[in-house]
Amino acid sequence: MRGAGFDAYDLQRALQEAGAQPSGVGLRVRKDDMTAAQHPDSIRRDILPIPDVAHVGLTTYDAKDPETSYPPIRDVRPPATAPNVVVILIDDVGFGASSAFGGPCQTPNFEKLASGGLRYNRFHTTALCSPTRQALLTGRNHHSVGMGNITEAATAAPGYTSVLPNTKAPLALALKLNGYSTAQFGKCHEVPAWQTSPAGPFTAWPTGGGGFEYFYGFIGGENNQWDPALYEGTTPIEPPKTPAEGYHLTEDLADKAINWVRQQKALLPDKPFFMYFAPGATHAPHQVPQEWIDKYKGKFAHGWDSQREITFERQKKLGVIPPDAVLTPRDPEIPAWDDMDPALKPALEREMEVYAAFMEHTDHHVGRLLDAIEPVLDDTLVYLIVGDNGASAEGTLQGAYNEMANFNGMADIETPEFLMSKLDEFGGEGSYGHYAVGWAWAMDAPYQWTKQVASHWGGTRNGTIVHWPNGIADKGGHRNQFSHVIDFAPTVLEAAGIPAPTFVNGVMQSPIEGTSMLYSFNDADAPERHETQYFEMFCNRGIYHKGWSAVTKHRTPWAMGGQEMPAFDDDVWELYDGNTDWTQAVDLSKKYPDKLHELQRLWLIEAVKHNVLPLDDRQIERFNPTLAGRPSLIKGNSQLLFGGMGRLSENSVLDIKNKSFAVTAQVEVPSSGAEGVIIAQGGRFGGWSLYTKDGCAKFHYNVLGIKSFDIEASEPIPAGAAQVRMEFDYDGGGMGRGGTLTLYYDGTEVGSGRVDQTQGVVFSADETTDVGYESGTTVSPDYTAHTSRFTGKIDWVRIDLGEDAEDADHYIEPDERFRIAMARQ
Numbered sequence: 119m120r121g122a123g124f125d126a127y128d129l130q131r132a133l134q135e136a137g138a139q140p141s142g143v144g145l146r147v148r149k150d151d152m153t154a155a156q157h158p159d160s161i162r163r164d165i166l167p168i169p170d171v172a173h174v175g176l177t178t179y180d181a182k183d184p185e186t187s188y189p190p191i192r193d194v195r196p197p198a199t200a201p202n203v204v205v206i207l208i209d210d211v212g213f214g215a216s217s218a219f220g221g222p223c224q225t226p227n228f229e230k231l232a233s234g235g236l237r238y239n240r241f242h243t244t245a246l247c248s249p250t251r252q253a254l255l256t257g258r259n260h261h262s263v264g265m266g267n268i269t270e271a272a273t274a275a276p277g278y279t280s281v282l283p284n285t286k287a288p289l290a291l292a293l294k295l296n297g298y299s300t301a302q303f304g305k306c307h308e309v310p311a312w313q314t315s316p317a318g319p320f321t322a323w324p325t326g327g328g329g330f331e332y333f334y335g336f337i338g339g340e341n342n343q344w345d346p347a348l349y350e351g352t353t354p355i356e357p358p359k360t361p362a363e364g365y366h367l368t369e370d371l372a373d374k375a376i377n378w379v380r381q382q383k384a385l386l387p388d389k390p391f392f393m394y395f396a397p398g399a400t401h402a403p404h405q406v407p408q409e410w411i412d413k414y415k416g417k418f419a420h421g422w423d424s425q426r427e428i429t430f431e432r433q434k435k436l437g438v439i440p441p442d443a444v445l446t447p448r449d450p451e452i453p454a455w456d457d458m459d460p461a462l463k464p465a466l467e468r469e470m471e472v473y474a475a476f477m478e479h480t481d482h483h484v485g486r487l488l489d490a491i492e493p494v495l496d497d498t499l500v501y502l503i504v505g506d507n508g509a510s511a512e513g514t515l516q517g518a519y520n521e522m523a524n525f526n527g528m529a530d531i532e533t534p535e536f537l538m539s540k541l542d543e544f545g546g547e548g549s550y551g552h553y554a555v556g557w558a559w560a561m562d563a564p565y566q567w568t569k570q571v572a573s574h575w576g577g578t579r580n581g582t583i584v585h586w587p588n589g590i591a592d593k594g595g596h597r598n599q600f601s602h603v604i605d606f607a608p609t610v611l612e613a614a615g616i617p618a619p620t621f622v623n624g625v626m627q628s629p630i631e632g633t634s635m636l637y638s639f640n641d642a643d644a645p646e647r648h649e650t651q652y653f654e655m656f657c658n659r660g661i662y663h664k665g666w667s668a669v670t671k672h673r674t675p676w677a678m679g680g681q682e683m684p685a686f687d688d689d690v691w692e693l694y695d696g697n698t699d700w701t702q703a704v705d706l707s708k709k710y711p712d713k714l715h716e717l718q719r720l721w722l723i724e725a726v727k728h729n730v731l732p733l734d735d736r737q738i739e740r741f742n743p744t745l746a747g748r749p750s751l752i753k754g755n756s757q758l759l760f761g762g763m764g765r766l767s768e769n770s771v772l773d774i775k776n777k778s779f780a781v782t783a784q785v786e787v788p789s790s791g792a793e794g795v796i797i798a799q800g801g802r803f804g805g806w807s808l809y810t811k812d813g814c815a816k817f818h819y820n821v822l823g824i825k826s827f828d829i830e831a832s833e834p835i836p837a838g839a840a841q842v843r844m845e846f847d848y849d850g851g852g853m854g855r856g857g858t859l860t861l862y863y864d865g866t867e868v869g870s871g872r873v874d875q876t877q878g879v880v881f882s883a884d885e886t887t888d889v890g891y892e893s894g895t896t897v898s899p900d901y902t903a904h905t906s907r908f909t910g911k912i913d914w915v916r917i918d919l920g921e922d923a924e925d926a927d928h929y930i931e932p933d934e935r936f937r938i939a940m941a942r943q
Contacts, residue, residue: 212509214563220433223477227485235585245572257607274747277729291329421455509561513552572655573669599646604632668717761912792910801885802895829871853878865929
């Protein structure tokens with residue numbers, strides 16, 4: 119050891135020699151071995167937080183002594199040449215959707231940004247939202263950071279836990295600790311499902327361990343654009359205005375982002391910022407103001423087969439695919455437009471009109487954000503990634519007015535007649551819609567397949583625009599080097615002159631797995647450096663290596679459950695030569711079997727290296743915490759809630775679906791009677807509510823916003839302290855069945871009735887459970903969110919399942935309530 123010269127490099131070497139660390143893990147070069155770009159200033163930035171250096175020198179007795187001297191206090195700042203960084207991630211967009219890449223959805227602001235920057239035509243994602251986002255924010259492959267699937271399907275296997283290892287600190291944290299201002303706006307779908315309640319922990323939230331100083335957005339996969347469940351930091355808040363007053367989530371997010379960046383530059387003009395803008399558009403539900411929908415009326419009457427051909431020709435003229443590219447054919451699993459029921463086609467057209475409008479509306483608000491940063495745009499590195507995966511084929515073969523129907527295995531409830539009856543309501547407040555599979559396939563032109571299918575480019579290739587006037591000389595150029603979402607983080611670090619950290623909060627970091635794209639910014643012909651990349655999602659698998667790709671599709675996206683999976687060894691692999699075949703159109707597996715075997719072996723090597731194994735094609739089982747092996751916030755058969763608790767996600771509340779259950783509430787009713795919600799779960803598009811109307815208890819079960827069932831008490835709740843109870847006796851015999859519901863006051867029956875059908879899998883992707891009021895949209899039309907507050911007092915509400923529901927004998931004694939509550943701790 120070299121005394122004063124001893125640094126992190128020496129420490130790591132010493133640890134290796136002592137056997138404390140495997141050789142090659144987390145190594146960084148010494149300061150004097152770094153290039154100027156890697157280490158342009160005298161501050162040690164590879165250990166974060168940057169260690170404080172104590173003053174060494176003469177300490178005087180009197181501050182007025184001429185020899186009194188201390189260096190001035192300076193806040194941490196990145197290297198002087200570090201740019202601002204904005205990454206904009208659009209949701210569920212295929213390569214062939216945006217007009218910037220030849221699609222039918224008009225995106226003039228995307229095109230404007232591309233004209234001043236670069237289009238990356240071979241940039242790839244992971245084929246699904248949560249994995250892409252975690253990979254983007256860490257620079258590591260999605261299985262390496264535990265995000266092999268969405269958070270709700272996490273398992274105990276290392277590649278699928280949804281828990282970010284502390285050895286892989288996110289980019290935002292590294293930038294913040296190097297002196298950047300950081301903020302995230304929009305969607306965050308990386309929080310483990312059992313950590314999404316108001317009780318936290320918040321270590322995986324953007325402002326917790328995510329490295330963002332400010333967050334405004336939502337937690338989860340999707341949200342109602344008209345009435346979202348929002349958070350500021352970790353605090354739940356309500357939207358600033360109503361849909362009737364012109365509210366839309368994308369506009370709100372843009373407003374907040376604009377205000378934040380203006381304030382940041384006004385108060386800290388010398389401090390660069392890192393902004394992550396992920397609006398959640400154009401993920402379902404497809405919801406957008408009517409005037410935007412009207413712009414596309416009649417523009418998709420030609421259908422999805424013709425649309426792909428139109429897009430294909432535009433892409434060639436635009437130069438985002440080569441002139442000799444081949445348009446891949448439609449798979450037999452996807453119906454032809456001409457084979458669709460003519461009576462249904464107006465609804466199918468409207469679905470696509472709404473989606474295109476949604477995309478253009480999103481482009482408009484992204485344009486507003488870019489206009490706001492115009493004064494500093496020259497010194498801002500902007501990444502616009504047009505899709506976190508391919509277009510979504512989760513909307514069934516005919517599309518959906520309420521996509522929750524498909525997620526509950528109840529797509530048949532939306533008949534063609536029903537869809538046609540809702541023609542003028544698609545995209546509005548009453549809809550929660552999605553387009554048909556055929557449109558998703560068309561939006562992925564010229565490639566095969568869609569979102570979830572990581573084997574083929576239709577699921578993973580997303581057009582990307584990079585703009586940085588001070589760092590990119592070529593304006594309007596195209597870049598064809600292979601790149602991946604894990605390349606974003608190392609690109610930012612290199613552009614900022616900041617090394618990848620060796621230690622963060624005392625924990626040694628694993629190497630970043632992405633490859634900086636900076637080499638290609640000013641050299642269109644530079645040999646690509648990201649030569650090998652594996653893909654896996656839902657056991658759809660692929661490997662890219664030096665132009666070649668080997669792929670196999672294992673599962674179909676729109677088959678949500680009950681699909682019989684083939685054995686992994688029976689999956690059929692295809693082989694494509696990307697050096698001559700841009701679109702994976704010509705399968706060479708039979709012509710070059712040795713090449714296929716070579717790539718299959720390489721996939722297996724990469725899979726082992728990055729925690730892809732074991733492959734897991736379970737379906738419903740993955741959503742059961744016990745079977746999946748992940749923690750569950752709620753344990754046992756009873757849950758005690760209190761008045762005022764709210765914004766509880768479905769993962770935070772006992773699952774009452776497909777079983778008998780009871781809900782008991784201890785309330786105090788004023789002499790004038792009580793009105794309002796006692797407890798409600800879900801919202802306009804599915805859920806249940808126990809509330810009072812005209813002083814009487816009432817239960818409302820809402821099936822997908824299509825059917826509803828009401829049971830009302832025959833008399834008002836008596837004034838004073840009272841116990842209101844409902845018991846649901848499930849019929850059994852499968853999922854989504856009905857049952858008999860009975861209402862009680864203080865153990866005495868006051869009403870009963872039938873609920874003929876229920877939702878068997880999920881009530882909502884964004885609506886929550888509230889006690890004493892209902893946030894968001896409301897389960898019952900008898901009240902609004904503003905009139906839903908219970909006018910009496912709610913002491914507690916208890917949900918019971920199984921024997922705990924049956925043993926109460928219609929009334930819960932106080933001692934029994936606390937005994938069960940304590941027993942479940």
